[in-house]
Structure formats: C-alpha cells, structure tokens
Amino acid sequence: MKLSTKTRYATRALLVLSTSSNPIAIKDISDDQSISARYLENIFSKLKASKLITSSIGNNGGYILAKKPSEISIYDISLSVDGPLQIANINTNNKHEQYLYKQIYNPIEELLIEYLKSIDLTAIETIDLESI
C-alpha cells in the first residue's frame, strides 16, 4: 500500500518548478533535492508526455510547468508517472476476487482518487528552497 518513489520525486520536482517561470534544468533540481539526475530524466519524460510540463532543449534549456500549480493535483502526478491507480492486482478470472473488487476495492480506489485529486501543488506550503 505504497505511493511510489516516482510519485514522491515527481511531486518534489514539480514543487521546485512551481517556484519559477523560467526553465529549470534537471541538474539543478537533482542537486537541490538530492535525487539522481538520471532517474529524474525518466520521470520528467513521463510528466512531459502527460503535458504537465514543457521543455526547452539545448543549452540553457530545462522544464517549466505547463499549467498553473493550482491545476496540478497529486492524482495527476501519480497517474502520469505510475499509470492508473489500482488498489489490488485482482485475478480477473476469479469470481471471488471480482466480487471483492466490486464490493471493497473499487470504492477504496474511488475514495483515494477523489482525495488525491483534491490536493494540488498550492495546497502544499512552499518549501524553503534556499537557492535556485
């Protein structure tokens, strides 16, 4: 029952982006947040594919939020980097599991999704970023 590291890192990275309207390079975020730059690349490619961020290539390039911070929710982030939220790996051939899914897991999923949607980047107080 875990939110992935990808979601955590992505959230932290997007919070950094939300502090600037100019492109920020992966290396800067990586340094500031102590997250592997290579790993952040993977994450950013997904965030970009989901149109949460845009990029500028080349020297002085970097990433910018594609939306207002208030329009990016934890759910958007999780969906982007981890795909659809699934609370259980049910065996869809098993009627007992189908039953449990419908009765229990699906409602939990819906509750969680609604809650994650309700938390946007502005709902998280700005972290003191010291320098960037």
Add this chain to the structure above:
Amino acid sequence: MKLSTKTRYATRALLVLSTSSNPIAIKDISDDQSISARYLENIFSKLKASKLITSSIGNNGGYILAKKPSEISIYDISLSVDGPLQIANINTNNKHEQYLYKQIYNPIEELLIEYLKSIDLTAIETIDLESI
C-alpha cells in the same frame, strides 16, 4: 498503491469462516477458493497470532473466527497479515520528504485507515459458497 495478495486471500478466507460456527480446515478453504493451501497456512498463522481466529489441532481440526464478523474489519486483516499500513517509504533523513509526509502522506494514511476500519466482514454481502 496496492493492497497485498495476503490481505485479499485473508479476506476471502475469513469470509468463508464467517459462514460456519464449526472449524473449517485449510484444505477446504483452499479447494473452495483456489488458493494454495501452503500459502494459506502462512496467512492463518498471522491471523491467529492477531487473535482474529482460533484453531483446533488434529483430526477434524480447523479454524473458527475469534470474533463476530461485524467486529473484524479490513483494516484488522491488513494489519494482521502485512503489518502497519504505510503509504510511503519516506527517507526519514530527508527534510523535503519529511515535509511531504506531514503535509500529504500522513493525511492520506489516516483517511485510508479510517475507511478500512469502517468495512467489516458483514459489510460484504455473503458470497455464494455452493458447498462447505
């Protein structure tokens, strides 16, 4: 973001136990639910340690619920077989992560826990068990 297989199997097994006041053997549950009997043994030993079920050893032995179905929640089951629910593997040395945990993850955890506590075995309509 997954509920474990252990929790799913345990829930299904306890639902079976809730249909009888006589001991039911692992083999019967295993056959009915198509769950490995050996794996169920592991799960039942945890459920027993948490006093959700009691056992009778020997020939004609088996397991019985130790409480009324209405007094066993999905949370109890999850806690028993998987230990405390933790929504994120945060690095406790990292202040950024501590911050996110406090702001976001902890509230999600609490929401989930409350919800899982609110679902007891009677809240799940009885599955048609055909024979047992």
Add this chain to the structure above:
DNA sequence: CTTAATTCCTACTGGAATACTAGGAATTAT
C-alpha cells in the same frame, strides 16, 4: 561554426519485497 549544456531515447542492471513451496514435528478424533 564550434563548443558546451541540455533534453531525449532506448535499453539494461540490481536489489528488495512478496508470493509461493517444502519438510517434517506435534496434536488429536476416531
């Protein structure tokens, strides 16, 4: 028009967690 800094793309590797198996001892109803 070269250089340095960056994103972009595709794939691979390592390790941890978890699902599942195995052997045999202890217990007990019949």
Add this chain to the structure above:
DNA sequence: ATAATTCCTAGTATTCCAGTAGGAATTAAG
C-alpha cells in the same frame, strides 16, 4: 494405530521498481 490436521522454520522464485548507462539530437552563446 492411523489419518488428518495444525504448527514451525526455512527456503526458493518471481515480480516490480529504483536506479544506471550510452549516446544521439538540439540549441544558446561566443
């Protein structure tokens, strides 16, 4: 006595995910 069961301890297999790697493409700046 026997057969059926739980109990205990340990092992194996598999899957998932975090993290790494190399190098191509792009571009600002001098």
